[in-house]
Amino acid sequence: MAITDRGTPLDRLARERRFRAVFNPPADVGGRFSALSAFGLVPAALIGVDVPSLLERAREAADRGRLAPAENPAVGLGLAIGAAAAAGMDKLTLHTTDDLAAFPAWMEQLVAESLGKNGVGIVPVAGEAILPAGLYGSDRVFLVWESTGGPPVGLPGGMRGARIEVEDRLGLGAEIIRAELAVAAAGEVLGVNPFDQPDVEEAKRLAAAAMACQAATAGTDPAPAQSAGAMAGVRRMVGELGPGDYLGIHAYLPPGPEIEEAIGRLRRRITEMSGVATTFGYGPRFLHSTGQVHKGGPPGGVFLQLLDDPGQEVTVPEAGFGFSRLIAAQAEGDYLALRGAGRRVLRVTLGSDRPGGLQAIAASLT
Structure with missing residues (x-):
């Protein structure tokens, strides 16, 4: 089964090899707005989601989205977060109850890729632990x-923002529509086009050049995490963070709970030391989604890129190269694109000892 735009290499491959099914969503729906197209609905149906009910909630939200701005919950939300960002509160921190925990990752891409451009925008912060009130900055x-009916998210008192009640998980159909309309309204406030992504192509171009051994690679080799140079670099990077900055951790590592727990502790420590927001994600996501705000959004982004030694190479079928080479090129392309955008970036490799490397980074901040 394949879900892809018509005419792509995957579309042609699927038809040539007679995949069981090929789904072509509408060509005029951008990726981050496509959750309620075949890209999202086919996987939802396969895992047993009641798709008709999900879409009925979405239709109801779309109807409310046609109301006048004063009566329109989606437009009201977008105007509020857009005005907050214009006033310097541009770190939109996302939390949910446990049963909705996957939603912020989608919201993160929607906000980052739609609103981070022309040197302005909103930086979405997902997956961050709830911290004492005194650790949060004014941004x-x-x-x-x-x-509905569940325990509330326990934010400390005095925090600015909004709470949205979701009846059940099928209510996410309505929340997807609300979020998409809100982002469009926020783009109007900020003076940006929420439907383009001008800064993501450069990282893809540089990654392709690295694959072809054409990239300018001088100075891009990562420092070993347990080396004195890497530990000093991390200390210096965190020590130089100031009001309005944020630190993004870009992990070109295999996803897993051990990695995420260690990164979670590291994020908390960075905020305790500096008061700035932190973001985290696995590469190569940054080449085509959240990377838009990293390169094109507010200039206060500072980035820690984490790599490793994946060990035995695994060949990409019929491609003539392996996954480790591909990932290394993607990481290098993103690094060069961030540097080209004037961002501060530090590259560190954990080598083959990922837990030990993360411990060394954490130890540098004690």
């Missing part, structure tokens, strides 16, 4: 989704 605003 924060919170957006919280809570299930």
Whole structure:
């Protein structure tokens, strides 16, 4: 089964090899707005989601989205977060109850790729632990989704933002529509086009050049995490963070709970030391989604790129290269694109000892 735009290499391959099914979503729907197209609905159906009910909630939200601005919950939300960002509160911090925990990752891409451009925008902060009130900077605003009847998200008092009640998980159909309309309204406030992504192509171009051994690679080799140079670099990077900055951790590592727990502790320590927001994600996501705000958004982004030694190479079928080479090229392309955008970036490799490398980075901040 394949879900892809018509005419792509995957579309041609699927038809040539007679895949069981090929789904071509509408060509005029951008990726981050496509959750309620075949890209999202086919996987939802396969895992047993009640798709008709999900879409009925979405239709109801779309109808409310046609109301006048004063009566329109989506436009009201977008105007609020856009005005907050214009006033310097541009770190939109996302929290949910446990049963909705996957939603912020989608919201993060929607906000980052739609609104981070022309040197302005909103930086979405997902997956961050709830911290004591005194650790948050004045650039924060919170957006919280809570299930009806469940325990509330325990934010500290005095935090600016909004809480949205979701009847059940099928209510996410309505929340997707609300979020998409809100982002469009926020783009109007900020003076940016929420439907383009001008800064993501450069990282893809540089990654392709690295694959072809054409990239300018001088000075891009990562420092070993347990080396004195890497530990000093991390200390210096965190020590130089100031008001309005944020630190993004870009992990070109295999996803897993051990990695995420260690990164979670590291994020908390960075905020305790500096008061700035932190973001985290696995590469190569930054080449085509959240990377838009990293390169084109507010200039206060500072980035820690984490790599490793993946060990035995695994060949990409019929491609003539392996996954480790591909990932290394993607990481290098993103590094060069960030540097080209004037961002501060530090590259560190964990080598083959990922837990030990993360411990060394954490130890540098004690």
